[in-house]
Amino acid sequence: MQISPIGKFYGDAVYKYDAPRQGRLFAGHPGCIELAAGQNFEMALRDLEGFERIWVIFQFHENEGWRPTTRPPVPPKGKDRVGTFASRSPYRPNPIGLSCVRLLKVEGLTLFVDEADLLNGTPVLDIKPYIPMADAFPDAKAGWVEEQVGDLWTVEMSDDFSAQHRWIVEHSDFNLESFAQVQLSRGNFSKDVFDSSRRRLTVDTSAHAGVLAYRTFRIHFSYDEPARCVLLQRISSGYSAEDLKPGAEDKYGDKELHRDFLCCRRPGTK
Incomplete structure (x- = not known):
């Protein structure tokens, strides 16, 4: 399998502790995605501005190795760790991340976004539109995460x-x-x-x-x-x-x- 970044994300979060754990929870984390030139990405971006949100598939470029279990920021009751596949941990067998960010505007090969939980310099692998009809399941069960719904200060x-x-x-x-x-x-x-x-x-x-x-x-x-x-x-x-x-x-x-x-x-x- 050969995958090449199509661009990079640039924002204020330089260190891992700078980035919000879930971008949507903290508006005001803007940044931009700059796509590579000479790849005909201008055409690929056509018609994207009509979407309010986009999926950004990216690489966890500062991780080394992976972990079968992880300790969530807010562990479930009675547990200290959960399985990596039951978490959003960045330490995964394949260091691939998925983030749904707010699209503000597109100028040339630059996408201006907000509510991003990516670090400065993050390689971007792909971009897809967020479609509520197909991507939103508000009544879906969220496992152990549902126990932590009230823990926002x-x-x-x-x-x-x-x-x-x-x-x-x-x-x-x-x-x-x-x-x-x-x-x-x-x-x-x-x-x-x-x-x-x-x-x-x-x-x-x-x-x-x-x-x-x-x-x-x-x-x-x-x-x-x-x-x-x-x-x-x-x-x-x-x-x-x-x-x-x-x-x-x-x-x-x-x-x-x-x-x-x-x-x-x-x-x-x-």
């Missing part, structure tokens, strides 16, 4: 966090609000949302607060378990004052951004 931003986040977005490619939505909106706080094995996370259950690490920044949040709500309080630097001294090693190339962030003293910054 609301993630909101305080004014301080919003101002800080806006500054960071204007000065970098980082999107901390999007990352927090992905990491803190699924599961229940006693088990899954506060599961530090999947992310760099510390929680003070007595204070109903925690800190979530995003690259070299830290997201401070509080939560209301009865209301199923997370409030993003503020952002701080993960570097110490010693780390940010002139001449210190800059492994990730972002210390100047942190210095500017701290100097601006955005609301809530310490």
Whole structure:
């Protein structure tokens, strides 16, 4: 079998933890698919703009090997793992993914999409239109997933966090609000949302607060378990004052951004 990519997806999600687990749950994850030139794909795209959604078949290009079982972000009750074929795990015998994204517009060989759960640089293998009449089965049983339907939490931003986040977005490619939505909106706080094995996370259950690490920044949040709500309080630097001294090693190339962030003293910054 010979399969060649027809193009690539480009978006803000660079690392695996940046991408939403299911794109449709988090609007505001836009990107574009750029198809290869010289393949007559312009003709292949004809008449596609009339569709609101498209299926994108792609390659999990950053995976190594596969796993027969997987631990879902929200495991079923009484289980820690499920079979790979009963999951959406990216670690599959053949690293092929399927995503139903919203099609915004088509310009030449570029498809602008939203609600995408693909990483930047993902090879795209094929594109097909989503047809509700043939593709939607709203009454179909969803196995163990049905037990997790009520585990969606609301993630909101305080004014301080919003101002800080806006500054960071204007000065970098980082999107901390999007990352927090992905990491803190699924599961229940006693088990899954506060599961530090999947992310760099510390929680003070007595204070109903925690800190979530995003690259070299830290997201401070509080939560209301009865209301199923997370409030993003503020952002701080993960570097110490010693780390940010002139001449210190800059492994990730972002210390100047942190210095500017701290100097601006955005609301809530310490």
